[in-house]
Amino acid sequence: METVSLTIDGRSLTVEKGRTVLQAAIDSGIKIPYYCYHPGLEIDGSCRVCIVKIEKMPKLQTSCSTAVAEGMVIHTRTPDVVEARSSVFEFLLINHPLDCPVCDKGGECPLQDFSYSFGPNESRMDFPRRVFDGEGVR
Numbered sequence: 767m768e769t770v771s772l773t774i775d776g777r778s779l780t781v782e783k784g785r786t787v788l789q790a791a792i793d794s795g796i797k798i799p800y801y802c803y804h805p806g807l808e809i810d811g812s813c814r815v816c817i818v819k820i821e822k823m824p825k826l827q828t829s830c831s832t833a834v835a836e837g838m839v840i841h842t843r844t845p846d847v848v849e850a851r852s853s854v855f856e857f858l859l860i861n862h863p864l865d866c867p868v869c870d871k872g873g874e875c876p877l878q879d880f881s882y883s884f885g886p887n888e889s890r891m892d893f894p895r896r897v898f899d900g901e902g903v904r
Contacts, residue, residue, distance in 0.1 A: 772838040787829035787840055788816050798842050799851065799880040801858070803830040814854045815880065819844050826850055855881050 768783040774796050781790040786809065791798045802813035811831035818829045821839040826847060829840075841847065859881060866872040 770834050770836045770838075772834055772836070772840065774840045775842055781834055783834070785834050787818060787820070787827075787832045787834055787838075790834050791829065791842070796842070797883075798829050799883065800830055801877060801880065813858065815851065815858070817847060817850055817854070818842050819847050 769780050770783050771778065771780050772790065773779070774787070774791055774794070777794070777796065779790060779794050781793065785793070788798055788800060788803060789805075798816050798818065800813070800816040802810045803816065809831050811828040814828060816829040817826040818832075819841040820827050820832065821841075829842075858877070862877070866875070866878050869875070872878070
């Protein structure tokens with residue numbers, strides 16, 4: 767098995783070549799939030815929740831779709847990562863009621879867990895929600 771050495775948040779790791787940054791973090795107990803990643807599915811990278819800063823790369827990268835490389839230095843909680851991730855969570859939650867205490871999934875919801883840990887505490891999006899009365903809805 768071929769391995770590579772990298773650093774995530776100051777922690778030196780040796781991981782199997784071909785793994786993604788997110789997989790390396792999960793395997794090492796480092797928390798990076800994710801929503802669209804599932805080990806049994808193809809990597810999509812569409813939710814953008816798992817963004818990280820990788821030194822020598824000009825933009826933030828999705829950790830679920832970025833393969834590990836020798837000498838890679840990754841930061842998961844820099845101010846720009848935290849701000850971008852907070853904006854992503856805010857966007858994901860625009861039409862979500864966030865009525866967790868009455869939801870059947872309350873306490874068992876990855877979106878709830880990650881938004882409490884990594885997302886904004888309140889939304890800037892304050893507008894009336896569309897409510898359907900059931901007429902014409904099947």
